[in-house]
Amino acid sequence: MTGIAPIPPMGSRDKLLEMSAIDKVFNGNVVALRDMNLQVNQGDFISLLGPSGCGKSTALRLIAGLMRPTTGRILWEGGQTTGDLGVVFQEPTLMPWATVAQNVWLPFRLRGKSYNSVKDEVLEALRLVGLEKFGKSYPRELSGGMKMRVSIARALVTGPRLILMDEPFAALDEITRHKLNNDLLELRDKLKCTVIFVTHSVFESVFLSDRIVVMAARPGRVSAELTVNAPYPRGEDFRTSPEYAALCRETSEALHNAMNEHGQVPA
Amino acid sequence: MTASELSQSAARQQAEQVVDEEEARRARREMWEQIGKWTLPAIVLFLALFAWDRVVVWNQIPHYILPGPGLVLETLIKDWPILSDALWVTLKITMMALSVAVIGGVGLAVLFTQSRFVEMSFYPFAVILQVTPVVSIAPLIFIYVDNRLAGLLLCAWIVAFFPILSNTTLGLNSTDHNLRDLYKIYGATRWQRLRYLQLPTALPYFLGGLRIAGGLSLIGAVVAEYVAGTGGIGSGLAFRILEAGYRLNIPRMFAALILIAVTGVVIFTLASLLSHLLLRKWHESALKRES
Known part of the structure; x- marks a missing residue:
């Protein structure tokens, strides 16, 4: 996880993967x-935003390689069909019998590293x-937010090219x-990692991402793609700016x- | 900060240390519960023994019908050489049966979760073995199996292995589905998934099964011996009870019975202790609730 160069502006980024x-x-x-x-x-921070049933989690599972598409294909840069990635689920998904450090060690452990x-x-x-x-603590000793941080640490630890997050903060309180x-953006x-972030919160998607993919349900599909032209780093100032409010309204x-769109196929 | 504000905050701080009526009542109740947890059963046990003794003495019941607790204790000490040998035999069969049940139960459970087809094929056999009363299979077993010890072991095993098999199978299949996805994403092998994910998940279930199986293997050992019936050297407690019954040696029957009951309690306690030691760091069942 050593990245020194700043994230290039959106027009000049190299392709990582393509779903076609x-x-x-x-x-x-x-x-x-x-x-x-x-x-x-x-370097993209993409949010998949949409109502439930719009296929945003399905899209994530396809990218993660947990499912195969019925038709079409996902191609990673370099022609591979899979790539190394880290995942954060809606629940912290930690092993309760293992310490925090052991949980973070898991991706390495499964690759046979002591x-x-x-x-x-x-x-x-x-x-x-x-x-x-908190490396030696057990998950049950941590608060909900801390458990989620452990989950994020586990996703980051191998320095993956892509991090998938499936509504990771949906179950946490607002504060x-x-x-x-804030901490995710800092990280x-x-x-300089690439993130695909599934959420149903407009505010969260605008705050975090530079690209928002708005999805519609029945059938699940991409309805619009928006670009958030606000510079990073973003902090509390951005959250209270009129610019942020305008972007939220637009999204x-x-x-x-x-x-309100009607799908081509009735459900 | 003004003087009145200061005194107010001081008062608040003092108030935080004050224990109100409700809290005091709760603390008292907890204290009594702690004391009662041990003393109550002890007192009740003592009263029961006392009542037993008085009934025997006042009604002048002869000892070949109902011996008093004093006589049972006396017999336990006097017959200790015979009874301890028998206890050792029963204990040996129980422990061996339990070990084989653990190995067999966990082994089969792992096999079942590795292949749905194996489970579909063999699970019915396990159920049939479980629901058929061991007393009814035991005579057949002793016809086919020459070695008496092997026969006893087989009977006790049949009774004890099922709770371990069914609990462990349930546990191995209870892994968190997100964790399973995670393992898949990181390309875990079947062995890694079993070792790092399924077995730890199944541990609490297995330990629950072990607590049941411990008692059952003792029951299995005793019942099998009743059926086997042969005496002489190498007989367990069940045979001693039968023998004492034929001779109307009721005090010895009671003494042997007490030994069986105590053995059962010790096995259960050891299994519970093991469970506590293995789970106390992380499992809900072993955690102290914070009120």
């Missing part, structure tokens, strides 16, 4: 995703999320959520349109 003409059909007739095209560039050989990386990841003192949003600035309208 993706359809995903469940049980032969439930269309979860229809004709999704998305190019993800290195704890001692990657101890520095594990401790560095914990330091980045502000939990360097914790703001704090984690992203430090690590909100796009989401509203997406929800």
Whole structure:
């Protein structure tokens, strides 16, 4: 996870992966995703925003390689069909029998690396999320926000090219959520990582991302793509600026349109 | 800060240390519960023994019908050489059966979760073995199995292995689905998933099964011995009870019974202790509630 160069402006980023003409059909007739095209560039912070049932989680699972598209394909830069990534789920998804450090060690452990050989990386990841003192604690001893930080540390620890986050802060209270949003942006600035972030919160998506993909349901599809032209770093100043309010209104309208659009296929 | 504000905050600080009526009542109740947890059962046990003794003495019940607790204790000490040998035999069979049940139960459970088809094929057999009363299979077993110890072991195993098998299978299948996805994303092998995810998840379930199986293996050992019935050297407590019954040696029957009951309690306690030691760091069942 050593990135020194600043994230280049949006027009000049290298391609990381491309989803082309993706359809995903469940049980032969439930269309979860229809004709999704998305190019993800290195350094992008993309939010997938939409109502439930719009296929945003399906899209994430397809990118993660947990499912195969019915038609269409996902191609990573370099022609691979899979890539290394970190994932953060809606729940912290920690192993309760393992300490915080052991949980963060997991991605390495599954690659056959002993704890001692990657101890520095594990401790560095914990330091980045502000939990360097909690390595020996068990998950049950931590608050909801802290557990989520452990989950983020685990996603970061191997320095993956892409981090997928599936409504990671949806279950947290508003104050914790703001704090984690701020810290996430700081982390992203430090690590220059690429993030795809699923959310149903307009405010969160505008605050975090430089690209917002608005999705519609029944069938799940991309309805609009917006660019958030506000410079990073963003902090509390941005959250209270009129610019932020205007962007939120614009995004909100796009989401509203997406929800009123009628799909080509009746559900 | 003005003087009145200062005194107000001082008063507030003092108020924080004051224990109100409700809290005091709760503390008293907790204290009594702590005391009662040990003393109550002890007192009730003592009263029961006393009542037993008085009933025997006042009604002049002869000892070949109902011996008093004093006589039972006396017999326990006097017959200790015979009874301790029998206890050792029963204990040995129980422990061996439990070990084989643990190995067999966990082994089968792991096999079942590795392949749905294996589970579909063999689970019915496990259920049939479980629901058929061991007393009814035991005579057959002793016809086919020459070695008496092996026969006893087999009977006790049949009774004890099922709770371990079914609990461990349930546990191995109860992994968090997000964690399973995570393992898949990181390309975990089948063995890694079993070792790092499924077995730890199944541990509390297994330990629950172990507590049941411990008692059942003792029951299995005792019942099998009743059926096997042969005496002589190497007989367990069940045989001693039968033998004492034929001779109307009721005090010895009671003494042997007490030994069986105590053995059962010790096995349960040890299993609970093991469970506590293994789970206390992380599992809900072993955590102290903070009120």
